[in-house]
Amino acid sequence: MSDAVVMTSVSKVYGRGGGAVAALREVSVTLPSGGFTAVMGPSGSGKSTFLHCAAGLDRPTSGSVRLGGTELSGMGETALTELRRERIGFVFQAYNLVPSLTVEQNVLLPLKLGRAKVDREWLAEVLRRVGLGDRARHRPAELSGGQQQRVALARALVTRPEVVFGDEPTGALDTMTARDVLSLLRETVDALGQTVVMVTHDPVAASYADTVLFLADGRIVDALPAPTPAAVADRMTRLGAYA
Numbered sequence: 001m002s003d004a005v006v007m008t009s010v011s012k013v014y015g016r017g018g019g020a021v022a023a024l025r026e027v028s029v030t031l032p033s034g035g036f037t038a039v040m041g042p043s044g045s046g047k048s049t050f051l052h053c054a055a056g057l058d059r060p061t062s063g064s065v066r067l068g069g070t071e072l073s074g075m076g077e078t079a080l081t082e083l084r085r086e087r088i089g090f091v092f093q094a095y096n097l098v099p100s101l102t103v104e105q106n107v108l109l110p111l112k113l114g115r116a117k118v119d120r121e122w123l124a125e126v127l128r129r130v131g132l133g134d135r136a137r138h139r140p141a142e143l144s145g146g147q148q149q150r151v152a153l154a155r156a157l158v159t160r161p162e163v164v165f166g167d168e169p170t171g172a173l174d175t176m177t178a179r180d181v182l183s184l185l186r187e188t189v190d191a192l193g194q195t196v197v198m199v200t201h202d203p204v205a206a207s208y209a210d211t212v213l214f215l216a217d218g219r220i221v222d223a224l225p226a227p228t229p230a231a232v233a234d235r236m237t238r239l240g241a242y243a
């Protein structure tokens, strides 16, 4: 397995002087290509900061982040924006769909913005995989929350990104719908070899991953392969997350 993301001694400090907060402290980790990694930890442990630094949405204060061999630190804003658009997919808790556009137009948005050619066959396959093959001309308001998140996932996949990053992608969904979306993420890893990195608070959601990384106070303190919901919840309890 090659490496999708390699972080070396990544630190992130917000603010300065007495009010400075160290959100990440010397984090070094390799996220394997074709793997599904979940990131958990107590509130304020640095999960979002980790995801944002790994995905080039935020810059570390020090350390190195490499995506498929490309060093992100030192890249200019324009190059970084282009890299995110072409090589990374995002799924957030809020679906961030454009209400006036159809499902298909929303999914095609990253390609239009990047002036990239549309591969109609791949578009059809992505829509079919997320179960929206017959909804291409619908608008977001005509869809359920779970369906809207599946549109967001299709939009993330359409550029064939090296990594899909999810920040609480199922946070706004009810339990059954969340499982649907998680199964779909799992399937993109198993069937398409997609690399997925997801921040979550939910031990059940984390159990869909190959490995769970645990953050505490800005450090990776544990990694759990082949996670079960019970094992994840147990580690979280030991980190004091549910105290």
Ligand SMILES: Nc1ncnc2c1ncn2[C@@H]1O[C@H](COP(=O)(O)OP(=O)(O)OP(=O)(O)O)[C@@H](O)[C@H]1O
Pocket: 014, 015, 021, 022, 023, 041, 042, 043, 044, 045, 046, 047, 048, 049, 050
């Ligand atoms: N823009 C910012 N300015 C200052 N401090 C920040 C900023 N963003 C995050 N922090 C601080 O950095 C630390 C890590 O925050 P982060 O959002 O990464 O944690 P998290 O684990 O994602 O938390 P949660 O689970 O509550 O979303 C926290 O102490 C937070 O208050």
